[in-house]
Amino acid sequence: MYTTKIGLAPAIHDSFIASEPLGHLLQSSKWQEIKDNWNSEIIGFFDDDQLVASVSILIRPLPLGFTMLYLPRGIAMDYENTALLDYIFEALKKYGKSQKAIFIKFDPAIQNLPENEKVIQKLKNLGAKWMGLTAEMHDTIQPRFNAVVYKADFDEEKFNKKTRQALRKARNSHTIVKFGRDELLDDFSEMIQKTEHRKGISLRNRDYFEKLVDTYQADANITMVYLDLKALLIEAQTMFDQAQKAFETKETTNEKKIKQLENACSKAKKDLSVLTDLVQANGDIVAVSSALTVNFGTHTEHLYAGTDTDYQKYYTAYLAWFESIQYMFDRGAETVNMGGLENSLLETDGLLKFKKNFNPKIEEYVGEFDIPVSRLLYPIVNKLYMMRKTRI
Incomplete structure (x- = not known):
């Protein structure tokens, strides 16, 4: 029997997420401290007494008291377990309603591979709106590539x-x-x-x-x-001294070799001058x-x-x-x-x-999914959200 624990202890959540194949830094409890301009919550899902999934949720206020929920790089779980996934979806929507959420966005670290097409379809069958294989990096909150x-x-x-x-x-x-x-x-x-x-x-x-x-x-x-x-300057001084000596004591009349010595001396002089200025300016x-x-x-x-x-x-x-x-x-x-x-x-x-x-x-990665919580307001808000991203 599945049960839900709202307010799961951060240490328990982190231990679980760190061991999950789809676990990610952005799902760590401490990331909530980094994003302290959002409200946040941790929800654990149990099968009897065993923790089988856990999510870190960021909660962004919207106008008129509404919110959106974001699960960065969540949900870390076994997507083969359809019964658990169905339960989590219903539990998240219930929690979303308690927060006056219009929708819940998540973007799991699932790779876009042929064997994962069934996962996308499973999520869609449960009511998630897939944003698709977006074309631009800025189309998603987290990069797909x-x-x-x-x-x-x-x-x-x-x-x-x-x-x-x-x-x-x-x-x-x-x-x-x-x-x-x-x-x-x-x-x-x-x-x-x-x-x-x-x-x-x-x-x-x-x-x-x-x-x-x-x-x-x-x-x-x-x-x-x-x-x-300073060490580079000393080295450059040595190189300049050697180049200058080689040029001054040249024992060749070959014009090509003389030109090479001249160029080496000129380059060493330039390097010495540049490094002298850099040391004077920067220490x-x-x-x-x-x-x-x-x-x-x-x-x-x-x-x-x-x-x-x-x-x-x-x-x-x-x-x-x-x-x-x-x-x-x-x-x-x-x-x-x-x-x-x-x-x-x-x-x-x-x-x-x-x-x-x-x-x-x-x-x-496969990109973002939305779980509509308010089916009346979601199409309107999502359209405004997409328009805002296009302007950005």
Whole structure:
């Protein structure tokens, strides 16, 4: 016999969700603390005394006292169990009515594979409205396409030649890698700000990142990559001295070789000048690339990354991503989701090309479903919701 527990203890919920194949960070109870501008609830579903499903619900107020309920990356459960699914749907609608919800939205991490077509049909048969295989990334709250790295595939020796060269260049450029949380927040936030300005987008501020790391504690990690500009300057001075000496003491009359020596000297002089200015402007050590990851169960979400493109010739972004992923694998993660991708998956997409350097699997999820609670108001509100998304 199935029963419902509204207000399930967060620890019990998290333990269950972390063990579920479809479990996700966004279904963790702590995510409710991150999204504290929404109301929230946890509901557990039992078969006799055994917990068989649990959902973290975010509740958004709408005008006139109505609400919408959102189950981010829920429902984590066994979708083969039709009787349980039917019970959960009815229980959610009953709870939705108590909250004056017009509809309930959920977007499980079910991959768009032929064997999952029956799950979509089952949900539709129970009354869910499927939003379909949407065409644009912004058509859904969570991205349908994600680049997911599996621990078994994360082997630097298997990376392509360009990626290995980029990592080698970064490591040979007097980089310093640090892992931490609160003590790295200022540098991390600065990297994100530079990324925002460069791309003309708005991400998050320091307060939000502080909330993330303070909420998830040891499950959160900031990876920072720094350049030792002083060491680079000393190296550049050495290179310039050697190039200048080679040019001044040349023992050849070959015009081509003389031109090569001249070009080497000119390049070394330029590099020395640039680094001298950088040290004067920024000091001996400068933050250049960053990443923020949060783990839940055995799955890690790579939530934010930033880099200072003034130093992109040192390939530090490659190192920041590599080190942040390896750090989470070393601490028990089995997968690291590098984040969303544009649905078109165009080979010219720079973000897709970059993420492919780390051998991810490109996973496509089935998207969003709505469970109408108010059948009278749902068509009207959903139309307004879709119009608003189109304008955005």
